[in-house]
Amino acid sequence: MNDRRVALFLCTAAALLLAIAWFRALEYDEAYSLFLTAGHARPAWxxxxxxxxxxxxxxxxxxxxxxxxxxxxxxxxHPPLYFWALDVWRRVFGPSWFAARALSVLFTLGTLALLARLAAVLDVPVLPALGLTLLSYGFAYTGVVARGFALAQLCDVAGVLLLARARGWRGALAGGVALGAASFTNYLAVFTACAALLWLCRARWRVLPAALAGFVPFLPLDAWFFLAQRGSRAGQFVAFDASHALALLAKDSGAAIFGGLPVYAGAFALPVALALLALVLAGFVCVVRRRHASAMLCALLALATPAGLLALGLIFHNTPIEIRYLAFAIPWVALMFAAALPRPLLTVMLAVQGCAIAGLAFATATMQPQGLVARAAAAYPGALVVVPFGNDGVGVPGPFIAAAPDSMRLLLFRAGRALNVQGERQVILATIGADDSSRAASAQMLSALQQDRCFTQAARTPLIAVFDRSCADQQ
Incomplete structure (x- = not known):
């Protein structure tokens, strides 16, 4: 492994990830991270x-x-390890949204550095493995948002690296601790841990007890949090249906690698999707035909997360399948492809992924609307901007207010209540549909002003609706 080239790659990765963190619109779940660590889990607006x-x-x-x-x-x-780290980080580097995202970038760079070591241990070409990982949409996305995915990935890769190198109980114990820490960061990381320990049973069973001694103590801690939380997000996912779950798994797995390229293609979405499918299938054919010594380990790790998500769906009768969850499989798929793809196919894969990453930073089609709506509403200074309260006043108003100018006049509107804008000369409705409550509130406040004879709709976009008062006798 050429350490100088890896260092240059990591510097480039840092610049890319920080740029994405800066340009990408603020997100729903990130607001939970910020308010939780600020001591206002449910802000009193x-x-x-x-x-x-x-x-x-x-x-x-x-x-x-x-x-x-x-x-x-x-x-x-969620378990607390990431939020504890974020709490310390924000005390040192300040409360800004970008500062919180920078911590995830730091964890992601650590993951890439450890992945380079793991690739060298497994005798996989290092730079192709790093490139395929970094340019996977799901990995880059989860690597910049202010959530726990990046830290969980760091612990996962650290655990697998330590187990792959373990020749005695100390290395195996450390590997188990790292995998346990991953589960204490994100429950879904337990799938990778189980796959790694299963591989250890076959490859180095003598050190398995040490690995379990490091991993198992985290499980009661996970359970202490999980059992208290299990009913807090009822209705978050749709009911489980096998055909729908498998279709969603295929779609989001492709998106984790190639992002929204079919979305950007417009009328050519189907041909683009088929071309991407052919590219992935060609990659897996190469993996099977050029079976590398590490293929079994990487395949086991790559399949662990999608198989685990399907198992969760069956157990809890819901469909917990999303791009950010499937990102846990990305480093292992990248290692398989890096070991097997011929240079021409590898070049094409990296080039296509590069296009997807550009969309991650700049394409609004893959971004949540709250921050974008705030920027659009800012073009009407002095107007009253009405924003849906959302399910609990965190994920909808949090990103919106963070992106809005200090002087903007705001009113949070809850579904089912009356909209009182008496005396306002101009009203901007932020028609956000980020959750069930915000969708209902957006529809209700839009209907209320459309039926108000003293207001005329002056402009309408997918983000905002502008209403001007037309009754001269009402102030």
Missing amino acids: PQGIFTPGAVRWLYAGGAGFGQVAHDLRAGDV
């Missing part, structure tokens, strides 16, 4: 009209480990 500048303090502060753990058990679905 003002009831009437207010400005973003008046509530910036809600994004700052430090919760501390105890409050983070309490708030997670009371109303979230």
Whole structure:
């Protein structure tokens, strides 16, 4: 392994990931990370009209480990390790959204550095493995958002590397601890851990007890959080249906590698999707025909997450399949492809992935609307901007307010209540549909102003609806 080339690759990766973190619109789940670590898990927004500048303090502060753990058990679905790390990070580097994303970038760079070591241990070409990993849409996406995926990936790769190199109990114990830490960061990382331990049973069974001694103590900790949280996100996923789950698994697996390329293609979406499918199938044919010594380990690790998600669907009768979850399989697929793809096919794969990553940074079709709506509404200074409250006042208003100028006049609207905009000369409706409640609120407030004879719709886009008062006698 050429350390100088790897260092240059990591510098390039840092620049790319930080650029994506800067340009990409703010997201729903990231707001939970920020408010949780700020000590305001459910922000107490003002009831009437207010400005973003008046509530910036809600994004700052430090919760501390105890409050983070309490708030997670009371109303979230994640273990605490990432949030503890984020709490410390924000105390040092400040409360900004970009600072929080920068921590994920740091974890992602650590993952790539460890993956380079693992590729060398497995005798897989290092730079192709790193390139295929970094340019996979799902890996780059989860590597920049302010959530726990990047830390879980770092612990996963560290655990597999330690187990792959383990010749005695110390290395196996450390590998088990790393895999346990991954599960204490994101429950779904347990699938990778189980696959790695299963491989260890066959390859190095003598050190398996040491690996289990490192991993198993994390399971009661996971259970202590999970059992308290299991009912907090009822209805988050649609009911399980085998055919729908398999179709979604295929679609999101492709998107984890190639992102939204079919979406960008417009009328040519189907041919593009078929071409991408052919490219992936050609890659797997090469993996089978040029079977590498590490193929069994990588295949086991790559299949662990999709198989685990299907098992969860069967057990809990829902469909927990998303691109960000399937990203846990990306490093292992990249190692398989790097070991087997001929140079021409590898070049094509990397070039196509590069196009997808450009879309990750700049294409609004793959971004959540809250921050984009705030920018659109900012073009109407002085108007009252009405924003849906959302399910719990975190994921919808959080990113919107963070992206809005300090002086914007805001009103949070809850579905089922009356919309009172009496005396306003111009009203901007932020028609956000990020969750069930925001969709209902957006439809209700739009209907209310369309039926109000004193307001005329002056403009309508997919993001906002602009209404001007037409009754001169009402102020």
